[in-house]
Amino acid sequence: MSIRIGNSCVNCESLTSNNKCKVHGVSVDTSYTCDSFEMKAALKNDPNCGTCARYEKVSCANPLKAASKMLCSSWAPQNATA
Structure with missing residues (x-):
C-alpha cells in the first residue's frame, strides 16, 4: 500500500467549488486520492x-x-x- 499526500483532491486542478471532480464526475473529499491528479499552482x-x-x-x-x-x-x- 502506498501513501500519497500530494495526490489529494484538495490540491487538484479538477476539483470544483462544490467538491466535485471534473474528470470523474463524482463528489470527493479531502481523503480522496487519484492517479489522474493535476496539481494546482501554488x-x-x-x-x-x-x-x-x-x-x-x-x-x-x-x-x-x-x-x-x-x-x-x-x-x-x-x-x-x-
Missing part, C-alpha cells in the same frame, strides 16, 4: 497566520488561537498575482 509556499489576509481581522476563523507562524486550513494569501 500561490505561496508559506501558509501561516503571519502571511494570511485574515490574520487579526474579523474574518479570521480562529481569532483566539491565531499566532504568527501557526498553520491553519482557513489560510488566505495576502497577495495573489496571476
